[in-house]
Amino acid sequence: MNKRILISCLIVCAAAAATVYGEDKAEADLKSLKEAYAGKFLIGAAGDLRGYSSDELANIKMHYDIVTPENSMKPQPTQPTENNFNFSTPDAMVDWCMKNDVKVWGHTLLWHAQTGRWFFEGPDGQPASRELALERLKKHIFTVAQRYKGRVVGWDVVNEAIDDRGTGRTENLRRSSWYTAVGPDVLTQAFKWAREADPDAELYYNDYNIEQGAVANTGKHASSMMLLKRLIEEGAPITGVGIQGHWHLDTNLADVEKAITNYASLGLRVAITELDVTATGDNSGEFNVRGGGTIPEENYQKQAEVYRKLFEIFLRHADVIDRVTFWGISDTRSWRGRQNALLFTGRLEPKPAFHALIEAASKNEAAPKNESAAKNEAAPKTD
Ligand code: 9MR
Numbered sequence: 133m134n135k136r137i138l139i140s141c142l143i144v145c146a147a148a149a150a151t152v153y154g155e156d157k158a159e160a161d162l163k164s165l166k167e168a169y170a171g172k173f174l175i176g177a178a179g180d181l182r183g184y185s186s187d188e189l190a191n192i193k194m195h196y197d198i199v200t201p202e203n204s205m206k207p208q209p210t211q212p213t214e215n216n217f218n219f220s221t222p223d224a225m226v227d228w229c230m231k232n233d234v235k236v237w238g239h240t241l242l243w244h245a246q247t248g249r250w251f252f253e254g255p256d257g258q259p260a261s262r263e264l265a266l267e268r269l270k271k272h273i274f275t276v277a278q279r280y281k282g283r284v285v286g287w288d289v290v291n292e293a294i295d296d297r298g299t300g301r302t303e304n305l306r307r308s309s310w311y312t313a314v315g316p317d318v319l320t321q322a323f324k325w326a327r328e329a330d331p332d333a334e335l336y337y338n339d340y341n342i343e344q345g346a347v348a349n350t351g352k353h354a355s356s357m358m359l360l361k362r363l364i365e366e367g368a369p370i371t372g373v374g375i376q377g378h379w380h381l382d383t384n385l386a387d388v389e390k391a392i393t394n395y396a397s398l399g400l401r402v403a404i405t406e407l408d409v410t411a412t413g414d415n416s417g418e419f420n421v422r423g424g425g426t427i428p429e430e431n432y433q434k435q436a437e438v439y440r441k442l443f444e445i446f447l448r449h450a451d452v453i454d455r456v457t458f459w460g461i462s463d464t465r466s467w468r469g470r471q472n473a474l475l476f477t478g479r480l481e482p483k484p485a486f487h488a489l490i491e492a493a494s495k496n497e498a499a500p501k502n503e504s505a506a507k508n509e510a511a512p513k514t515d
Pocket of ligand 1: 376406417467
């Protein structure tokens with residue numbers, strides 16, 4: 133080998149080694165999100181885990197304390213037809229979590245969507261009677277909640293019972309099939325059965341946009357306060373409220389903070405259960421909200437700032453917030469795919485938002501946990 137070739141080889145090898153070293157170093161330097169927030173609140177992600185790559189599973193293990201199955205524990209997939217239960221996906225997901233020291237959150241027992249029509253059909257094509265619908269609901273809740281008893285931290289017992297665009301002068305309950313078949317007391321009943329089925333689980337009411345109107349005490353927030361007070365009065369064993377957190381670059385942060393303190397004032401715990409902040413376009417838990425298109429680079433800085441401000445709020449209220457869960461793990465494992473709403477790219481590279489959250493944790497002295505902030509059934513009665 134002549135000298136020139138040898139030198140070229142050495143340069144190429146050195147460059148390759150530097151790249152590998154650089155990547156290793158970046159990986160080694162990457163902080164764990166869950167470790168950054170340890171002792172403040174749990175950090176979670178949604179995912180059913182079926183078909184996830186080993187890199188995705190490693191990302192979950194590194195950054196998250198707890199996983200919510202995104203779809204597989206919902207009524208439709210767990211009981212597609214009457215008495216025909218299917219738990220293969222959630223069983224595998226829960227097994228993986230238990231083996232890897234990751235907690236699980238149950239989602240969801242009573243919802244207007246992803247629920248088989250059969251729940252509401254009576255004999256001879258008539259609508260099911262109130263009694264029949266309740267009997268089916270009870271069986272569903274007992275079967276699913278007892279199966280995962282001791283393995284889930286808690287349940288989103290009731291999901292999204294409040295309708296959109298109300299004034300806030302009433303509970304504004306969604307006129308869903310459950311509402312039609314049973315009536316407004318179906319919500320309290322679901323909480324009571326969930327408590328019987330799993331006495332140790334935390335039981336949550338979960339909804340989107342329920343922070344909206346908190347400062348002015350109007351809209352969906354005012355409706356949620358009315359509903360929660362009624363549930364407590366009716367003896368529903370409710371531990372806390374899940375603010376879903378499907379947000380965007382212009383989300384009203386003052387409403388977010390006020391909603392947290394309002395719920396805490398009812399003696400309830402709070403969790404952010406489905407967090408994503410879209411880098412472009414709108415967001416909401418509503419199915420028909422869309423967005424997407426080209427995303428200017430500067431939007432990722434804006435997104436990082438919104439995430440940072442949100443976590444500064446959560447840290448200020450860490451005494452009542454038990455968990456902050458992202459709805460997905462990356463911009464491709466996300467229902468907001470084209471809006472790049474999460475902390476990691478599809479290749480699991482950390483985005484500016486990830487770094488902002490690590491920084492926010494390091495700068496903050498969170499309020500100590502206030503375990504005496506009423507937990508569960510100890511919630512005071514209010515009017
Ligand atoms: O992320 C879920 C998506 O994959 C499903 O297609 C969708 C259909 O029901 O549900 C999504 O998750 C929802 C969650 O269960 C409740 N809050 C709103 C979430 C986003 O739609």
